[in-house]
Every structure is written in structure tokens, then in C-alpha cells.
Amino acid sequence: MKKEYFKWYSPTLNIDMQMYVFGHAGYPVILFPTTMGKHNECYDMKLIDSVQWYLDQGIVQIYCPDGINELSWYNKKIHPAERIKNHIWYDEFIMNELVHRIREEKKIPKVAVAGPSFGGYQAANFAFRHPESVSHMFSMSGAFDIKSFLNGYYDTNAYFNNPIDYMPSNNHPDLWNMKIVLGVGEWDICLDANKQMAGILQAKNIPFWYDERRWAKHDWPLWREMFPHYLSKL
Numbered sequence: 322m323k324k325e326y327f328k329w330y331s332p333t334l335n336i337d338m339q340m341y342v343f344g345h346a347g348y349p350v351i352l353f354p355t356t357m358g359k360h361n362e363c364y365d366m367k368l369i370d371s372v373q374w375y376l377d378q379g380i381v382q383i384y385c386p387d388g389i390n391e392l393s394w395y396n397k398k399i400h401p402a403e404r405i406k407n408h409i410w411y412d413e414f415i416m417n418e419l420v421h422r423i424r425e426e427k428k429i430p431k432v433a434v435a436g437p438s439f440g441g442y443q444a445a446n447f448a449f450r451h452p453e454s455v456s457h458m459f460s461m462s463g464a465f466d467i468k469s470f471l472n473g474y475y476d477t478n479a480y481f482n483n484p485i486d487y488m489p490s491n492n493h494p495d496l497w498n499m500k501i502v503l504g505v506g507e508w509d510i511c512l513d514a515n516k517q518m519a520g521i522l523q524a525k526n527i528p529f530w531y532d533e534r535r536w537a538k539h540d541w542p543l544w545r546e547m548f549p550h551y552l553s554k555l
Contacts, residue, residue: 322344322377323343324341325341326339327340333410333414333418334411338386339359339360339361340386340387341360342382343369343385348429349381349423349427349432349433350435351420351423351444352385352434353435354440355388356390356438357388358440359388360386360387361385366541367541368437368541368544369385380555381433381552386414386415386419388411388443390439394439395470401470404470404471405478409482412446412450412482415447416447420451420454430453430454433455433456433555435461435551436459437461437462437463438461438462441461445460445465445518446465446482446484448499449491449496452498453495456499456500457554457555460503461543462504462509462510463514463515465514465517465518467479488521488522488525497526500528502530502532502551504532506538506543507533508536508539515531515533534546
């Protein structure tokens with residue numbers, strides 16, 4: 322399994338960012354880390370090992386960038402409006418410094434996105450905000466409502482980064498062409514969040530797969546089981 326490490330100064334974020342890229346060829350998958358995770362988290366927690374066959378066969382290439390949640394949603398030292406703005410910069414970083422580059426290198430119009438736990442929110446929010454750039458979205462135990470991070474504050478930027486709120490009115494035609502998976506465990510702390518999002522998608526007749534795994538809780542063993550199954554659908 323090919324593994325490459327990159328570190329560069331991000332002009333979008335004005336900080337150094339790191340990323341692992343796994344695999345030598347194949348369809349690009351951007352894999353977001355969990356709550357406070359960095360580029361190495363999914364590798365260290367063996368999530369990458371769970372899909373090694375797909376990497377070795379050249380079916381996928383997986384891009385694992387740093388998260389910056391400690392500067393955005395989880396940064397209680399700054400005003401909620403600034404937390405949201407920092408997340409928006411991260412959204413622009415993913416688009417401008419990863420997605421655009423990947424599309425140019427591979428000569429393709431769209432990429433896949435995925436993530437476990439808070440990475441599931443990141444994947445879903447990015448995909449639902451930019452469906453013209455995302456072909457597949459695999460959320461594993463994600464949650465889709467960020468109001469609990471805002472201490473009662475709410476503005477337009479919050480609305481457009483809170484999928485529970487903006488998705489009912491989101492009518493971008495590419496949403497109906499996206500392959501969407503909402504994966505969750507029967508004993509998952511995010512079970513209700515996934516049922517709620519499933520209801521929103523169903524009401525809009527957007528195709529999706531709601532994958533509820535029995536006797537499973539919100540943890541890495543579940544995600545190591547889910548991820549290879551989802552990649553098999555590419």
C-alpha cells in the first residue's frame with residue numbers, strides 16, 4: 322500500500338496543513354477525521370487498513386487531510402460567529418486546495434467524501450453544499466446539527482452549514498445524482514440524527530442508503546466494518 326505524506330502552508334487558512342495520501346491510483350476519496358483528529362488519525366485507528374485491498378488494487382486513492390475543529394466548532398475561546406467563519410475557511414480549503422487539484426490531476430468532475438463521527442458531519446456538509454463536486458458521500462455515525470456548538474447564537478452562515486436546516490430547501494439537481502450513505506449503529510449516540518436526516522432525504526425523494534447495523538455502537542470497530550462495504554459501491 323503506497324503511503325505519501327504532504328505538508329504545506331495553506332494560503333486559504335494561513336497555517337501549515339498536513340495530509341496523508343494512500344494508494345497509487347483509483348477514484349479519489351477525501352476522508353475526514355473525527356472531532357479533534359488530524360491527518361494521521363484514520364491510519365492510526367486502522368480504518369485505512371480495513372480498505373487496503375481497494376488501495377492495493379488501484380480502485381481508490383484516499384486523501385486524509387488535517388481537521389481544524391479545535392479552531393472552529395470546538396474553540397470555546399472565540400465567539401460562535403468566529404467559529405463558524407473558521408469552519409467556512411476550512412470548507413474553502415478543502416475545495417480550493419484539495420478538490421480542485423484532485424479534479425485537475427485525475428481529469429474528473431467529482432470526488433467522493435467520507436468520514437466517521439464528526440467527520441461524517443464534515444463529509445455530509447461538504448457534499449450537500451457542493452453537490453456539483455461530489456459523486457459519493459459516506460457518513461459513518463455522523464451528526465448533522467451544529468447548533469449545540471453555538472451557545473444559542475445563529476446567523477446565515479450557521480444556517481448554511483447546518484444540514485438539518487438547509488437541506489429541506491436545497492434543490493440543487495446534483496443531489497439526486499449523488500450516491501449517499503447514512504451509516505449508523507443500533508446503539509449509536511448518533512442514531513436519532515441519522516433517522517432525522519434520512520427523513521429529510523426521503524421527503525425530498527433524494528436516493529440514499531440508510532444502513533443501520535445491529536448491535537453496533539459509535540466506535541472504530543463499526544467504522545472499520547462499514548468503510549470497505551461502502552467503497553465496494555463505488
